[in-house]
Amino acid sequence: MFVRIVKLSFHEENIPAFLENFEQMKEKIRNAPGNRFLELYQDKNNPCIFFTYSYWETEQDLENYRNSELFYDVWTFTKKLFNDKPEAWSVDKLHSLH
Incomplete structure (x- = not known):
């Protein structure tokens, strides 16, 4: 098992759209084959x-997730909201440690 960390930076006015989309997609992402855990953090x-x-x-x-229709839908929407790579x-x- 390994961990994937992704840093995303948005224009302030796009944050509500990102959060709404994440709310709609998070269960689908979490239930992708091989995914065992998903969290979202804000700086x-x-x-x-x-x-x-x-x-x-x-x-x-x-990689299977990244090549899936689900990822395509999530990423196509999300990348329009970025203010940085x-x-x-x-x-x-x-x-x-717990």
Whole structure:
């Protein structure tokens, strides 16, 4: 299992549209094959910056999602709202303390 972190930066006036779309799509994304966890964060100092944080069983599961109609629909809508290029990291979780 690995973690995917994506940084998204929006024009302030586009934040409500992004949040509404995320609300509509989050269960579909979470239920994509191989997805085990999904969260959305908003930066405390810059409310225009958001992060998605998701767990995937395999890199192929993420690639399958990224090549799916669902991702196409989500990304086509979301990318029109950006004020900066998104950034993404795929990382391995080394420790988790509860």
